[in-house]
Amino acid sequence: xxxxxxxxxxxxxxxxxxxxxxxxxxxxxxxxxxxxxxxxxxxxxxxxxxxxxxxxxxxxxxxxxxxxxxxxxxxxxxxxxxxxxxxxxxxxxxxxxxxxxxxxxxxxxxxxxxxxxxxxxxxxxxxxxxxxxxxxxxxxxxxxxxxxxxxxxxxxxxxxxxxxxxxxxxxxxxxxxxxxxxxxxxxxxxxxxxxxxxxxxxxxxxxxxxxxxxxxxxxxxxxxxxxxxxxxxxxxxxxxxxxxxxxxxxxxxxxxxxxxxxxxxxxxxxxxxx
Amino acid sequence: xxxxxxxxxxxxxxxxxxxxxxxxxxxxxxxxxxxxxxxxxxxxxxxxxxxxxxxxxxxxxxxxxxxxxxxxxxxxxxxxxxxxxxxxxxxxxxxxxxxxxxxxxxxxxxxxxxxxxxxxxxxxxxxxxxxxxxxxxxxxxxxxxxxxxxxxxxxxxxxxxxxxxxxxxxxxxx
Ligand SMILES: Cc1cc2nc3c(=O)[nH]c(=O)nc-3n(C[C@H](O)[C@H](O)[C@H](O)COP(=O)(O)OP(=O)(O)OC[C@H]3O[C@@H](n4cnc5c(N)ncnc54)[C@H](O)[C@@H]3O)c2cc1C
Ligand code: FES
Ligand code: FES
Numbered sequence: 130x131x132x133x134x135x136x137x138x139x140x141x142x143x144x145x146x147x148x149x150x151x152x153x154x155x156x157x158x159x160x161x162x163x164x165x166x167x168x169x170x171x172x173x174x175x176x177x178x179x180x181x182x183x184x185x186x187x188x189x190x191x192x193x194x195x196x197x198x199x200x201x202x203x204x205x206x207x208x209x210x211x212x213x214x215x216x217x218x219x220x221x222x223x224x225x226x227x228x229x230x231x232x233x234x235x236x237x238x239x240x241x242x243x244x245x246x247x248x249x250x251x252x253x254x255x256x257x258x259x260x261x262x263x264x265x266x267x268x269x270x271x272x273x274x275x276x277x278x279x280x281x282x283x284x285x286x287x288x289x290x291x292x293x294x295x296x297x298x299x300x301x302x303x304x305x306x307x308x309x310x311x312x313x314x315x316x317x318x319x320x321x322x323x324x325x326x327x328x329x330x331x332x333x334x335x336x337x338x339x340x341x342x343x344x345x346x347x348x349x350x351x352x353x354x355x356x357x358x359x360x361x362x363x364x365x366x367x368x369x370x371x372x373x374x375x376x377x378x379x380x381x382x383x384x385x386x387x388x389x390x391x392x393x394x395x396x397x398x399x400x401x402x403x
Numbered sequence: 404x405x406x407x408x409x410x411x412x413x414x415x416x417x418x419x420x421x422x423x424x425x426x427x428x429x430x431x432x433x434x435x436x437x438x439x440x441x442x443x444x445x446x447x448x449x450x451x452x453x454x455x456x457x458x459x460x461x462x463x464x465x466x467x468x469x470x471x472x473x474x475x476x477x478x479x480x481x482x483x484x485x486x487x488x489x490x491x492x493x494x495x496x497x498x499x500x501x502x503x504x505x506x507x508x509x510x511x512x513x514x515x516x517x518x519x520x521x522x523x524x525x526x527x528x529x530x531x532x533x534x535x536x537x538x539x540x541x542x543x544x545x546x547x548x549x550x551x552x553x554x555x556x557x558x559x560x561x562x563x564x565x566x567x568x569x570x571x572x573x574x575x576x577x
Contacts, residue, residue, distance in 0.1 A: 130466045131450065132445045132447075133445070134424060134425075134443065134444075134445055135444055135445060136425050137444035137488075139490075160488075163486060163488065163491065164486055167447075167468075167487075168467060168468050170445075171466060172466070182490070184491060208480075231556070232555045232556025232557075233534070233541075233553055233555075233556055234471065234474055234481050234483045234556045235468070235483070235556065237480045237481065238486070238487065318555035319469065319555045319556050
């Protein structure tokens with residue numbers, strides 16, 4: 130299927146992209162890897178009149194050591210995150226999760242910034258960066274601002290970004306050797322998770338986030354609080370869905386999702402505690 | 404003219420205000436030949452290849468970016484050409500199934516699919532072969548499990564995958 134007609138412009142820098150989007154207003158959308166947007170446009174679920182192609186802004190594709198955190202340019206592709214020696218060493222949970230996004234062809238095109246900006250609670254990287262306490266850098270006409278992952282997700286496919294703001298960088302705190310687990314339950318290879326869990330644990334802290342357990346990625350704060358006060362992994366995992374509001378859909382009822390979340394949180398935490 | 408700037412040369416406004424008809428020029432090297440064509444921005448790379456260049460070896464099997472029948476190489480990597488705009492591939496290098504054989508001799512992966520009965524109806528095969536070559540480029544000595552996982556973006560309704568996996572493992576040994 131072919132998308133509805135649109136006009137197309139290419140930006141060579143973030144500043145140019147932001148000014149173009151400002152010029153065309155609501156009609157315009159950024160195009161990064163296109164692996165969420167183009168499928169939506171083929172199905173007429175999105176019909177922007179203008180695409181601003183940011184996919185060639187090469188200086189926003191990088192992975193750098195930022196001291197306490199790893200800085201990842203928004204246009205960095207999933208495959209580059211998955212294979213990066215620096216990410217594998219400092220934030221192995223993120224490298225692992227990036228390797229579970231779609232299939233190889235998808236990971237050759239899709240970008241981390243596109244995945245987060247799309248704000249799909251069924252996607253792997255929003256929850257993973259939420260569990261890791263990441264900070265996103267957004268650039269707009271008035272300059273840059275930092276948005277904590279915990280403040281970014283507002284609703285179904287809805288983020289804290291203004292239409293003329295662009296994600297430019299993702300800052301993911303180093304895990305400093307913390308152990309981790311990632312569980313993705315799906316029925317078909319390459320698919321989105323029916324329920325997923327990204328979790329890490331150090332001596333005195335933990336982070337657990339859920340994929341597809343509500344309209345936004347969910348931080349399972351009750352689980353972390355229970356672990357902190359000495360609960361066993363099995364007991365803490367019983368609280369997996371305390372913050373969640375899962376939906377029914379073709380794949381699973383909300384009750385089944387709650388069950389899955391408890392099992393998957395337990396499995397992820399067992400790996401993170403081994 | 405900067406090559407990373409789309410060149411707009413035709414613009415016709417239809418009756419409805421929201422109707423947009425723009426053409427841009429793209430230049431894409433396909434199987435070694437540079438192709439300069441006018442396309443609509445919404446032209447998917449797969450339609451550019453099939454309809455404008457008559458390279459119909461690349462198939463379309465779905466509307467949802469799922470099946471992988473349309474897999475080609477863009478700048479050396481396997482991608483689903485139904486989910487890439489021709490405009491995004493502007494300036495790039497594309498290899499399709501038609502570009503694999505050299506002087507009438509099949510690519511080792513094509514040979515391996517033939518020898519191992521890695522196809523039945525053949526519909527998924529161009530995409531399977533392109534994805535498999537991409538897989539071996541990134542991982543020249545995969546395990547059986549890595550082949551199965553590496554080809555998760557390609558669906559086959561006939562073979563049950565067994566002989567496809569066998570073909571890829573055989574090609575890796577060539
Ligand atoms: C077959 C298939 C399977 C998939 N499976 C999974 C999966 O299992 N798990 C998963 O997590 N994802 C999956 N995906 C989605 C994939 O991860 C996408 O690559 C990703 O969600 C979007 O990234 P993109 O660069 O392609 O963004 P695009 O599609 O280009 O853009 C997505 C949205 O974000 C906006 N945008 C893009 N970049 C920016 C930016 N820097 N700043 C502000 N706004 C921006 C765009 O305007 C658009 O609204 C799958 C996709 C396909 C096609
Ligand atoms: S036609 Fe491209 S993935 Fe099915
Ligand atoms: S051989 Fe028929 S779909 Fe694969």
